[in-house]
Amino acid sequence: MAAEAKRVASANEPGRTPNTSTSNINTNAGTTNAANPTAQSAAHKEQNFQDAVSQVQPKLEQDPASITEEDAALLRSREVRAHGGSEKGGVAAMAQKQVARNQGATKA
Numbered sequence: 001m002a003a004e005a006k007r008v009a010s011a012n013e014p015g016r017t018p019n020t021s022t023s024n025i026n027t028n029a030g031t032t033n034a035a036n037p038t039a040q041s042a043a044h045k046e047q048n049f050q051d052a053v054s055q056v057q058p059k060l061e062q063d064p065a066s067i068t069e070e071d072a073a074l075l076r077s078r079e080v081r082a083h084g085g086s087e088k089g090g091v092a093a094m095a096q097k098q099v100a101r102n103q104g105a106t107k108a
Helices: 002-011 037-062 069-083 091-107
Strands: 024-027 030-033
Touching: 037 069, 037 091, 069 091
Parallel strands: none
Antiparallel strands: 024 030
8 A cells, every 4th residue: 555655646747757557546437547636526526425315315216305405505515516506407506406495384
């Protein structure tokens, strides 16, 4: 593990050309360039968003009254991080709309 960290650090030194034959990691989702933290970070952000969707969407479909402000905030936060903004009519927007309905129902 330490040797791998040294190899990566060495490959990232300014003026050094990375060895592309060993810097690619094969995953089930395709090939990710380990030397490109931006691409890796984007993939992690998208995965985090999809994880939040899979956590909240069943509640939204099966028991909308159980959607909390925290659920909606989590979805919106993860969507903004992954996509740079939230989609109109997307799952985060639907969750926020449901929270507003739920709060209106409890105030009445």
